[in-house]
Amino acid sequence: MPANYYELGNNQFNAAFADITSGLFRWRLWIALAFEDIRLRFKRTYIGILWTTVSFAFFVAVKVLIFSPFTTVDSAYFTNYVAIGFFAWMFISSLISDGCNVFTNSERWMKGGRLPLTLFVNVSMTRSVILAFFNFIVVAGLMAIYHITPTVTALWSLVVFLLFIVNGFSLHFILGILCARFRDVSHLIQAIMRVMLFLTPIFWLPEQMGDLWKYLSFNPFAHFLISFRDPLLSGTVPWNSFAVVLSFTVVLSLLAFALLAFARRRIIFWL
Amino acid sequence: MASIVLEHITLSYPILGGDKPKVVGPSRLGGAGSVIKDGANRTRSVVALEDISFELKDGDRLGLIGRNGSGKSTLLRIIAGIYEPLEGRARIEGAVAGLFSVGLGVHPETTGFRNIMLSGLMAGYSRAQVTDMMPEIAAFCDLGEYLDMPVRTYSNGMAMRLKFACATAFDADIILMDEWLGAGDPSFQDKAQKRLRKMVDEAGILMLASHNHSVIRKSCNKLAWLDRGRLRAFGDVEEVLAYHDEATRPPAPPAKTKRQIGKERDRAARIEADRERRRQEKRIELKREKRRREKRRQIADAKKVATDVAHDADSTT
Numbered sequence: 001m002p003a004n005y006y007e008l009g010n011n012q013f014n015a016a017f018a019d020i021t022s023g024l025f026r027w028r029l030w031i032a033l034a035f036e037d038i039r040l041r042f043k044r045t046y047i048g049i050l051w052t053t054v055s056f057a058f059f060v061a062v063k064v065l066i067f068s069p070f071t072t073v074d075s076a077y078f079t080n081y082v083a084i085g086f087f088a089w090m091f092i093s094s095l096i097s098d099g100c101n102v103f104t105n106s107e108r109w110m111k112g113g114r115l116p117l118t119l120f121v122n123v124s125m126t127r128s129v130i131l132a133f134f135n136f137i138v139v140a141g142l143m144a145i146y147h148i149t150p151t152v153t154a155l156w157s158l159v160v161f162l163l164f165i166v167n168g169f170s171l172h173f174i175l176g177i178l179c180a181r182f183r184d185v186s187h188l189i190q191a192i193m194r195v196m197l198f199l200t201p202i203f204w205l206p207e208q209m210g211d212l213w214k215y216l217s218f219n220p221f222a223h224f225l226i227s228f229r230d231p232l233l234s235g236t237v238p239w240n241s242f243a244v245v246l247s248f249t250v251v252l253s254l255l256a257f258a259l260l261a262f263a264r265r266r267i268i269f270w271l
Numbered sequence: 272m273a274s275i276v277l278e279h280i281t282l283s284y285p286i287l288g289g290d291k292p293k294v295v296g297p298s299r300l301g302g303a304g305s306v307i308k309d310g311a312n313r314t315r316s317v318v319a320l321e322d323i324s325f326e327l328k329d330g331d332r333l334g335l336i337g338r339n340g341s342g343k344s345t346l347l348r349i350i351a352g353i354y355e356p357l358e359g360r361a362r363i364e365g366a367v368a369g370l371f372s373v374g375l376g377v378h379p380e381t382t383g384f385r386n387i388m389l390s391g392l393m394a395g396y397s398r399a400q401v402t403d404m405m406p407e408i409a410a411f412c413d414l415g416e417y418l419d420m421p422v423r424t425y426s427n428g429m430a431m432r433l434k435f436a437c438a439t440a441f442d443a444d445i446i447l448m449d450e451w452l453g454a455g456d457p458s459f460q461d462k463a464q465k466r467l468r469k470m471v472d473e474a475g476i477l478m479l480a481s482h483n484h485s486v487i488r489k490s491c492n493k494l495a496w497l498d499r500g501r502l503r504a505f506g507d508v509e510e511v512l513a514y515h516d517e518a519t520r521p522p523a524p525p526a527k528t529k530r531q532i533g534k535e536r537d538r539a540a541r542i543e544a545d546r547e548r549r550r551q552e553k554r555i556e557l558k559r560e561k562r563r564r565e566k567r568r569q570i571a572d573a574k575k576v577a578t579d580v581a582h583d584a585d586s587t588t
Contacts, residue, residue, distance in 0.1 A: 006352055008361040029392040036389065040380050112376025113369055113393065114352030181287075265355035269285050 006114070008265075016261035023118020030119050034126035049134055056135045060086055060142075067203045076146040080233055083142045085202040088164075088228045091132045092221060093193050095168035098124045099175035100186040107271040117264060121172040125165065148233070156231035160242070163249055164224065170249075170256035177263045180270040196221055220248060273365030273444035273476045275327040275350055280359035282345060283316040319345040321500045323359070327476050327493075334487035334508065335480040336515060337497035343480035346497065347371070347447045350478065365444030365476070366394065372449075373430045383418035383425075383433055384409075387440075394441035404440060411462070412436035428455055439466055445476045464490075484512060 023030075042048040060083045064075075071078050103110070106120040143150070150157075179186040200221045206213045216222065223241035230238045320342045327333055335343045348354045349361060351369040376393070377386055387408050391401030409418055412432045414425075422430055432455055439446070446467065455463065467490070471477045481487055487494060487508065494511040496504040503518075504511045527535075 005364045006362075008349065008352065008355045008363070026392075026395075028397060029389075032389060032392050032398075036378065036381060036385065040378075043380070108375055108377075111348075111353060112371065114367065115393065183288075265357070266285075268354060270287060 012261040016257060016264055019116040019260065019264055020118045023116035023122055026119055030122035030126060033123045034130065037127050038130060052131050052134045053137050057138045060138060063203055080142055080146055080148055082203060083139050084229045084233055085225055087135050087139050088225050089200060089202050090135055091128065091164060092224060094128045094131065095171060096175065096189060096193060098128060099172040100179040100189055102172050102176040103180045103267055104271060110268055110271065121169060124172060125168055150232055151235040153231045153235045153237060156237050157228050160228045160245065163245055167249055167252055170252035173256040173260050177259050177267060180267050200225055220244060273329055275476060276362040278324050278360045280320055280323040280349060280356045280361060282320045282349065282354060282356045283318045285316045319500055323502050325505055329475065331493055332471055332477040332491045334491035334494045335478065335497060336487065336494065341497040342500040343497055344449050347449055347478060347480060351447055366442065367445045367447065368438040368443035369447040370435060370438050370449065373427065373434050377422055377434060379423040380421050382421055383414055386422055386433065387437055390437035391441055396441060408436050408440045431455055432459055435463055439470060446470060448479045450481055
């Protein structure tokens with residue numbers, strides 16, 4: 001049994017910390033809830049979760065077909081470039097769009113009993129990671145087909161993927177809280193993300209853009225993407241982008257914690 | 272070992288967007304329903320509970336009474352830890368099981384079995400432990416093969432049975448019920464009552480919000496009366512009920528004045544006169560109608576005689 005003693009109306013930073021630890025501690029519950037969500041999403045389909053793999057492969061194929069005439073690099077490189085980049089983009093954008101709805105969609109649970117907010121974030125994160133795993137099948141398959149063997153440096157991509165998860169965790173709190181309080185935010189984020197797909201180097205290479213890249217490089221998503229893709233694809237570590245990712249990780253974590261401390265007990269009234 | 276300690280709990284619901292209640296004229300007396308305004312005189316929140324303090328220990332079965340909107344549900348949700356008061360403190364010791372709306376804490380798309388599993392995990396049990404308890408829980412809610420179907424397909428009563436079984440299967444020290452004891456068919460009610468009694472006897476606290484005083488008398492040994500977000504009375508069931516009944520009895524109609532009596536008599540007389548006049552008119556009308564009918568018959572007879580004569584004349588020629 002979990003500790004079943006609680007005090008309402010005490011220090012909010014302690015309470016936020018307790019929320020995170022107790023949320024992480026209840027891994028059995030969030031894993032069960034995440035699998036339940038996935039089970040329901042693919043209910044009564046024949047190939048089930050493989051639909052994510054299929055739709056991802058289909059999308060990559062079409063994009064490669066359309067965009068390869070515009071590029072100067074060889075098609076093997078470009079195919080993997082698009083696949084890895086789009087994989088990272090899909091993961092990031094699912095973290096952001098799920099983050100917006102994480103609390104508004106959990107109203108039924110939050111009003112049914114006392115559960116840490118972190119639990120719902122964990123459910124949503126787990127779901128995204130599971131789906132990402134099924135998308136990665138395509139990436140791994142393409143790399144095998146084109147004989148691109150990852151070097152030891154590719155482990156950096158794994159580190160960056162873990163940073164994605166840390167940032168996704170923070171973003172869930174930040175966006176989930178803001179979207180619960182100000183309902184316009186989720187629409188705004190949707191509009192922004194749709195544009196960001198094209199402003200991020202997924203279908204184009206930064207070198208192609210010339211002077212324009214100076215401005216496009218202000219897009220933080222670009223650096224997240226580059227620092228995941230480069231170690232895996234070309235075995236180099238883009239230190240500048242990596243620094244951007246690290247600083248974002250620090251800033252978002254602090255912001256998320258402060259926001260959680262402020263909104264933890266208020267959010268139930270905003271749903 | 273369960274205990275509940277509330278100290279000066281005050282809770283107000285913020286009003287976000289949309290229509291904010293406008294208070295016309297002087298605000299009400301305060302307490303629940305009174306609105307809090309910001310510096311710009313805009314309505315920001317509605318008070319639900321104000322300055323609530325009490326303590327409960329093992330074996331206490333507290334009933335909550337009060338009109339709709341008096342804060343009963345809000346108070347239960349504070350003790351469940353769902354709402355946290357922005358003012359005051361609450362200390363709750365013991366595992367809490369809350370029976371609020373049927374739909375809360377249930378996955379409608381998922382089967383009954385899986386919902387039981389999820390409830391068990393939420394109560395802090397492991398998968399293996401819940402699996403061990405499953406047959407007993409399934410027997411208690413007595414839903415048979417329906418447990419393999421999504422909860423969305425259940426009737427309201429069936430969903431309630433599942434919810435009740437889930438909430439009470441996993442050892443809880445504090446049980447909170449919002450208007451629940453009347454749920455289900457009589458045989459299930461009986462079972463539910465017995466289980467609740469057993470749980471409370473095993474050292475625990477029950478809090479029950481209800482408008483049904485006989486249910487309160489049967490299940491509770493303490494009673495709190497909430498009136499517009501304030502604790503109006505707290506204590507022995509019969510004493511609080513007596514006080515409540517005394518205080519809420521509608522006032523007797525005031526004694527009539529002489530003038531009123533006179534007015535009423537005049538009115539009765541007028542009505543009687545009116546009726547008499549109508550009866551008179553009806554009698555006259557009936558008489559006229561009778562005379563008219565008589566006349567018509569005489570004319571018809573005369574015509575008949577005339578045609579008979581004509582007919583006789585034809586047949587002879």
